[in-house]
Amino acid sequence: MTTVETGMRARTRRAILDAAVATLSKNPGASLSDVAAAAGVGRTTIHRYFPERSDLITAIGDDLLEKIAVATERARPGEGPALQALDRLCQQYFELGDGLMLVFAEPHLMAGEKWEVETPSDRALLELIERGHAEGVIDAELPADWVQQLVWSVLYTAWQHIRDSGASKHESLGLCLRSLRKSLAT
Numbered sequence: 001m002t003t004v005e006t007g008m009r010a011r012t013r014r015a016i017l018d019a020a021v022a023t024l025s026k027n028p029g030a031s032l033s034d035v036a037a038a039a040g041v042g043r044t045t046i047h048r049y050f051p052e053r054s055d056l057i058t059a060i061g062d063d064l065l066e067k068i069a070v071a072t073e074r075a076r077p078g079e080g081p082a083l084q085a086l087d088r089l090c091q092q093y094f095e096l097g098d099g100l101m102l103v104f105a106e107p108h109l110m111a112g113e114k115w116e117v118e119t120p121s122d123r124a125l126l127e128l129i130e131r132g133h134a135e136g137v138i139d140a141e142l143p144a145d146w147v148q149q150l151v152w153s154v155l156y157t158a159w160q161h162i163r164d165s166g167a168s169k170h171e172s173l174g175l176c177l178r179s180l181r182k183s184l185a186t
Contacts (some may be wrong), residue, residue: 003155008145012039012041012044012045012049012071013049015039015040015041016035016036016039016041016045016046016049016050016054016056017059017060017063018034018039019035019036019039020038020056020060020103020184021060021064021099022038022098023038023103024102024106025098025099025102026103027043028102028106032046032047034054035056044133056124060093060099060102061103063099064096064099064100064103065119066116067096067099068093068096068119068121069119069120069121069135070128071089071092071095071096071121072089072092072120072121072124072125073093074089074092075088075089075091075093075161077089077124077125077127077128078124078127078128079134079181081133081135081137082129082131082132082137082138083132083137083138083184084118084127085131086128086129086132086151086180086184087177089124089125089128090151090153090154090155090173090177090180091173091177092171093151093155094155094158094159094173094176097155097158097162100152100156100159101156101159101160104156115169115186122148125148125151126144126145126148129142129144129147129148132184136186137184137185137186138186139184139185139186141184142184147184150180150182150183150184154176154180154183155176157175157176157179158172158175158176159172161175
């Protein structure tokens with residue numbers, strides 16, 4: 001396979017994954033034909049890349065874990081004051097809304113050993129929270145694992161707010177960050 005063919009395959013695969021996330025996050029029962037239409041490919045093309053629906057679902061989960069890792073790295077959680085780093089991390093995670101909404105709505109997507117082990121992204125968030133405890137900017141009576149769940153819950157609420165009320169991404173992210181700061185304050 002030539003480099004051009006490999007690049008085309010990667011672009012087609014990416015288009016299918018992106019279309020699947022966008023389609024399934026709005027309608028988890030959408031058919032593979034719906035996904036194919038959204039990706040601008042035929043159903044046989046989807047089957048070439050993902051022979052079964054379960055293969056597509058697994059690929060979505062794997063892709064999302066990779067995106068979380070990239071978002072965590074971009075946020076630089078080890079740099080600067082803890083609350084500023086937490087804001088950056090939430091801003092990066094916020095951009096993964098459709099994929100994470102899909103995972104939250106369809107917990108079976110998180111099945112599999114890759115989702116069951118603590119990832120470097122999980123550790124980075126927990127270390128950031130513990131640093132916030134040490135700096136005195138995150139209430140030390142809130143355990144790190146509680147705060148971790150709170151972060152994901154408030155992000156989910158922000159994404160849902162966009163869907164339910166038609167709020168802008170900017171407004172919803174602002175409410176998310178404000179809510180987190182207030183709930184974590186000492």
